[in-house]
Amino acid sequence: GAGVSQSPSNKVTEKGKDVELRCDPISGHTALYWYRQRLGQGLEFLIYFQGNSAPDKSGLPSDRFSAERTGESVSTLTIQRTQQEDSAVYLCASSLVIATNEKLFFGSGTQLSVL
Amino acid sequence: DQQVKQNSPSLSVQEGRISILNCDYTNSMFDYFLWYKKYPAEGPTFLISISSIKDKNEDGRFTVFLNKSAKHLSLHIVPSQPGDSAVYFCAVDGGSQGNLIFGKGTKLSVKP
Numbered sequence: 001g002a003g004v005s006q007s008p009s010n011k012v013t014e015k016g017k018d019v020e021l022r023c024d025p026i027s028g029h030t031a032l033y034w035y036r037q038r039l040g041q042g043l044e045f046l047i048y049f050q051g052n053s054a055p056d057k058s059g060l061p062s063d064r065f066s067a068e069r070t071g072e073s074v075s076t077l078t079i080q081r082t083q084q085e086d087s088a089v090y091l092c093a094s095s096l097v098i099a100t101n102e103k104l105f106f107g108s109g110t111q112l113s114v115l
Numbered sequence: 116d117q118q119v120k121q122n123s124p125s126l127s128v129q130e131g132r133i134s135i136l137n138c139d140y141t142n143s144m145f146d147y148f149l150w151y152k153k154y155p156a157e158g159p160t161f162l163i164s165i166s167s168i169k170d171k172n173e174d175g176r177f178t179v180f181l182n183k184s185a186k187h188l189s190l191h192i193v194p195s196q197p198g199d200s201a202v203y204f205c206a207v208d209g210g211s212q213g214n215l216i217f218g219k220g221t222k223l224s225v226k227p
Contacts, residue, residue, distance in 0.1 A: 004158065035217075042119070042204065043159070043217035059214070091158055101147060101166070104215065106158025 002026075004107035006092050012113045013082055021077040021110045025094030032075050033095075033104060034067060036088040043091065049075060050098055061086075082114045118142060121205055121218035128225050134192040136221050138205030143186060147208035149215065150179060150190050152201045159204055163190070195225045 005024040013019050025032050034046040046059045049069040060066070064082075069075040079086055089111050093104040120139045128134045136150075146167040151159035165172040165179045165188070172179050178191045192199055205218040 040219070042117075042121075042219040043206075043215075045209075045214050045216070048214070093158070101164065103161040104159075106151075106160065108156060108158050 004092055004094050004105050006090075006107035006110050008110060009108065010111045010113075012115065014115055015084060016081055018078065018080045019082055019112065021079075021090050021092075021112070023075045023077070023092030023094075023107060025073065025075070025092070026105055027073075029094035029096055029105070030072060031095045031098040031102070032069055033093040034075070034077050035091045035093065037091060037109075038088045046077070048098070079112075082112075084114050087112055087114045117218075118209075119205055119207055119216050119218040121203075121221050123221050124219070125222040125224070128195045128223065130197055130225055130227050131194045134190075134195045134199065134223055134225065136190040136192075136203050136205075136223065138188050138190075138218055140186050140188075140207055142207075143183070145207040145209075148179070148181060148188050149206045149208075150177075151204045151206060151217075153204065153220070154201050162203070192223075195223075197225050197227050199223060200225050 007022045032049040035043040037043050051072050052069045064080045067077045089109040091109045093106040095102040118141050149164040150162040152162045153159040163174050163177050163179050165181050181188045202220040202222045204220045206215045209216045
């Protein structure tokens with residue numbers, strides 16, 4: 001597709017349930033990033049992938065969060081045993097390569113609401 | 116503690132006038148700075164960037180100024196247009212690959 005695609009666009013879940021968020025990056029982009037934006041806050045970096053590898057997972061908020069990427073394409077962000085503080089917009093971005101001056105192209109995000 | 120601060124949550128400007136959005140950062144080692152624009156229900160889109168070797172970068176109606184001694188950057192939009200109404204995020208390259216550090220954003224409203 002032309003841009004970064006994320007699904008679902010909205011997800012409402014009950015506390016304690018697991019959720020899976022999906023990101024389809026721009027074709028050919030080797031780098032993929034996950035951010036989240038809580039209400040009234042800036043974008044918070046979670047994790048990035050270079051190819052299928054995530055060299056640094058320290059940005060993930062807790063061990064309930066995990067992410068994977070396959071085929072240097074689709075990525076999924078999984079949140080286990082969701083908590084109300086996980087409510088946020090989860091944004092995925094991709095770039096051609098990882099470099100300081102490389103533009104990130106963002107998807108529209110998944111609005112996650114944990115009741 | 117916030118490393119990138121946008122102290123004005125909102126800004127209202129008349130069409131045709133200049134919009135000035137400000138951003139402060141804490142770490143003098145940061146060397147690459149970006150502005151992203153975000154419309155409701157859309158992801159942020161890249162607007163303009165500047166490297167620390169420069170103090171100004173211009174792209175059409177958008178100019179970013181960098182004051183390294185003050186650890187301050189600003190985005191000037193002139194003339195402002197109603198279509199510029201959006202949330203503007205300041206971001207810095209955090210030094211770790213893939214890690215852009217964003218401010219909380221400033222919501223710009225340009226009134227016709």
